[in-house]
Structures are given as structure tokens and as C-alpha cells.
Amino acid sequence: MSKASAESKADVDPGVLARARARVLGGASQAVTEPTPPGVVAASDGERVWLLSAWPDGATPALLEEYDTAPMPLDRSGQARRVLAAALRCCWTRLDDAPWPGEAAPVQAVLEVYGGMSRGDAELARRWATGELRRLSDTGWLLLDEAAGVVRPGPRVALWPDDSLGPLRDLLRRLPEPPQGVIAGE
Amino acid sequence: MSEAFEPLLRSYDERRRSELVAAYMAVEHAAEPVPEARFAGLREPASRRTVEAMLNLSGRTLIRADRTSWTSGYRDEVAAELARDPACVPPAGDRAVLALVLIHSVAIPRAAGRLPDDTWLSPHPTPLEELRRRSQLPIGELESALRRLRLAGLVTQVRADGRTDGADAGGFVPGPQFHRLTPAARRRLQEELILAAGPDSPLAATIRARRRSRERAEQEAAARRETSAERAGVEQGDVSTQDVREEGL
Numbered sequence: 001m002s003k004a005s006a007e008s009k010a011d012v013d014p015g016v017l018a019r020a021r022a023r024v025l026g027g028a029s030q031a032v033t034e035p036t037p038p039g040v041v042a043a044s045d046g047e048r049v050w051l052l053s054a055w056p057d058g059a060t061p062a063l064l065e066e067y068d069t070a071p072m073p074l075d076r077s078g079q080a081r082r083v084l085a086a087a088l089r090c091c092w093t094r095l096d097d098a099p100w101p102g103e104a105a106p107v108q109a110v111l112e113v114y115g116g117m118s119r120g121d122a123e124l125a126r127r128w129a130t131g132e133l134r135r136l137s138d139t140g141w142l143l144l145d146e147a148a149g150v151v152r153p154g155p156r157v158a159l160w161p162d163d164s165l166g167p168l169r170d171l172l173r174r175l176p177e178p179p180q181g182v183i184a185g186e
Numbered sequence: 187m188s189e190a191f192e193p194l195l196r197s198y199d200e201r202r203r204s205e206l207v208a209a210y211m212a213v214e215h216a217a218e219p220v221p222e223a224r225f226a227g228l229r230e231p232a233s234r235r236t237v238e239a240m241l242n243l244s245g246r247t248l249i250r251a252d253r254t255s256w257t258s259g260y261r262d263e264v265a266a267e268l269a270r271d272p273a274c275v276p277p278a279g280d281r282a283v284l285a286l287v288l289i290h291s292v293a294i295p296r297a298a299g300r301l302p303d304d305t306w307l308s309p310h311p312t313p314l315e316e317l318r319r320r321s322q323l324p325i326g327e328l329e330s331a332l333r334r335l336r337l338a339g340l341v342t343q344v345r346a347d348g349r350t351d352g353a354d355a356g357g358f359v360p361g362p363q364f365h366r367l368t369p370a371a372r373r374r375l376q377e378e379l380i381l382a383a384g385p386d387s388p389l390a391a392t393i394r395a396r397r398r399s400r401e402r403a404e405q406e407a408a409a410r411r412e413t414s415a416e417r418a419g420v421e422q423g424d425v426s427t428q429d430v431r432e433e434g435l
Contacts, residue, residue: 012245012267020245020264024274039190039243053244056191056207061215063208067224069216072339072362138337 015039022051027140027155043158045101050140050155058161076132083132085171086114087142090178091153095169100158104150107133109178116176194239206233210240213258217339217362219251228256251365259366276338279323280331285382286320287312287341291359293379304372306364311344311357332358339363 018037022028029048036042041052064071074080090105090113107130114129115122133151137144140156160168195203209227212220222228227237234256238248245264249257260268268274276284290312295301301308321328335341339361346356367375377393384390 011263016243016245017264017267019243020260020268021271021274023244023246024260024268028273054190056195056210056240057203059207059211061211063211064216067208067212067220069212069220069224070218071215072217073342075336075343135333135337138334 019053023053025051027052029155041159043100043155050158052140052155052159060159060161060164062164075135079128080132080136082117083110083114083129084136084141085175086110086117086129087133087136087151088153088157088168089113089172089175091151092172095172098158098162099153099160099165099168100155102153102157104145104152105178107144107146107149107151110151112179113176190243191240194236198236202233206236206240209233209237213237213241213248213256214246216257219249219255219257219365221255223254225256247368249366249368257365259368259371262368262370265368265371276334277331279321279327280334283317283321283323283328283331284335284340286317287335287358287360288375288379289383290316293383306360306367306372306375308359311359313357317358336361 015038019039022037022040027043027050029050032044032047032049034049036049036051039054041054043050043052061071087105087110088099088102090109091102092099093103110133111126111129115125118125133142133144134146136142137151137154140154142154143152145151195206198206205225205227207227209220209225212225213228220228227233234248241247241258242261245261245268246258247261249259251257259265275281288306291308291310292301292306295308295310296303300310317332318325318328321331323331332341332343335358336343340363341358342361344356344359377397380387380393381390
């Protein structure tokens, strides 16, 4: 590293840099034993901890709706929401608890539930849903392990305020039940 | 971090406080720059200073998009620091695809006078076929790169508009994140594009010369600081005071 860059490095406060890093990585994880930088939300599952940006006064980006302001667009957002709901139906099994950290569920089970929610070509629906699981995993809403064929809730789910979960619980109770006997990895 | 915001927000009454929080969330999370007419927290310089201080806590800054609308982005020194961290830099394939989109959707139309000078948004899509041919990435990798770039708001997919003259066959344009560049970041990106597209051009030579002299000046300044710090250490046994004084020069 040149002297000039060493100089500029000293200019950025380490706490500021840690929070900027958490934002740019959007929910990166580290071992629980590593120190958590101050001023970020730490969502832990006991083994690892995911670092997320914190917002003032309990606000969430949903606040934009009140101001008629569009959030970052999401392609096929309806489908993404339905696949997220299908995944939560399988991973958030004790609905009275918080959705995070939830449990790992077989991807096959999620695809089954999603298939039961949608009309039309079942094979096509599964293919769409598989792509959607990847996008939801890229954005931290789910944690997808394609090799093991399992999916879990993502750390961003931990940011949902508890008092906003009621309607979501009601919705999930109305979704088709996950199939019994589908084993992870099969 | 809610506690981190507290010292900045404490002195405001409830209404002002919620206006500031709304303005902060809007510039951080809206897809496009937000009009100050809609967000009281952005209307006056004093409240903008508070929003700026809130953003500064995580290395962000307010960016004026046009006369009356605002967004946020990384401060230049923070962006430079993040760019040195391999974990924070997108994979080479993603960057290559993004560079191709910038060349086709911005640099070429700009050179032809079809796009104004200081914008990184463009109505001219780069066709998927062009990306496939020029990137030399296998189609699976190209599609994953485009998926990540779209999710990050770095590119936007434009659907074909159905016209038969082929004027708009659909493709990809730079995404809404390009609103979030600071003036210095826009200038740097412009320079990088010139260096990439015409490395032997006189303009590229000028850019390289300017960068060399800036680097030299920074190194000299750093060396001066070091020397005076050493001298101060010997003379007064107090490095930091002298350092601070030098910084102020």
C-alpha cells in the first residue's frame, strides 16, 4: 500500500467504515465469537451472526409507502413475495415465535407449497420458483444451500418489527401445508 | 444503531424528528432521488445538515440530484476504502458486464452527441446479444452476473417496446444506483471510461498526467507530515499537536 493510501485510510473512522461495510455487504455473516461493530443490528442463530444496517426510531423502508415514494424495484415482485411466503410456510414452523432464525426446510417442500399456491403449468412454476429462491437468497431474505437442497429464513427477516407480523402469520396459516416426509438433501 | 442517531435527534420535537427520520429513510431507500417538496426534512439547509450527519454515521452523504431533489451515496473516502476490501468488490465478471453496459449505453451515445455530458443514466439499451458476444462469458455466468447487477440496481432491464424498426430491441441500461454517485465519483468514472476506451488518446494522456501529479502531491504532503511529526517529536515530545497543526495547513 502506498503512503498516500495509508494516509487516507487513517482518515475514515473504523466504526463508520464497519457500518458502511455492513451496508454494502447487505447481511454478511461472521462467527459469533468475532466482535460485532457498534451501531449495526446483529442477527444471530447461535453459531453465526449476520450484520445489518440499523435504522433510526424503529423506521423501516415500508415508511416510503406513506410518502408515495417507490422503493428499489424488484422484478416480478408478486412472484418473489409468493415464493418467500412458501419458504416461510416451511421454515417458520412455530408461528407464535419470531420468524428468525427459523428452521432449515427442504427446497423440494418449498417448491411443493408454491406449486399448490399457483395455477397453470406445475413444472414451469417450479422452475420460476427455483430462480426466485436464488434471488431471495442473493438479497438476504432467505439463506439457500443449493448443494444440500435446503433453505432457511434470511437475516433480513430478523428486521421485521414484531408488531408487523400479525397479518403475515394469518397469511401463512392459510397457505397449503408443507408435504410430510420430504427429507433434506433428497 | 438507533442509539447512534440519538445525539443528533435528541433536540428535536416529535414532529421534526419524524420528518428527519422520513427524509433519511427516503434518501437511503427510494429507487430514485426524492423531491424536497415531499420531505420536510430536506427542505431547509439546517435540517439537511442533520440528515447529512445521520448519513455520515455509516459513511454516506447527501447527493443533490437536481435543483430540488436528493438522494444519498457513499462518501468518496469511504468508497475508496471499501474498494480496497475484496469482499466489498463485485466479481470480475459482474464488473466486466457492467463496463460493457456503460460503454454501449453511455460512452458511445455520448461520443455521438446523443447523451448529455454529466449523466450515467441512458435511454439506449445494450442488447443481451452484444453482452454475450463481447463479454465472452458462458451464458450461465452472464445470466448470473446480470441477475446480481439487476438486484443491486446497477443495471435495469428494458423490455423491447414492440417497434419493428429495431430502434429499441430491449436490453440493459445503467440502473438507479448511478444517481448515487458523488460529483467526484462521476468524474472518476468518466475518466476510467476514457482510459478504457481510448488509452492512447490525448485525453487519456492528460488524465494520467493529472493523476500522477495528484499522487505526487499527496505523497509529498504525507512525507512532509512525517518529517514534521518526527521533528516535533524530538523538539517537544508531542507528536500529535504538531500533526494536528500540519493537517490544518
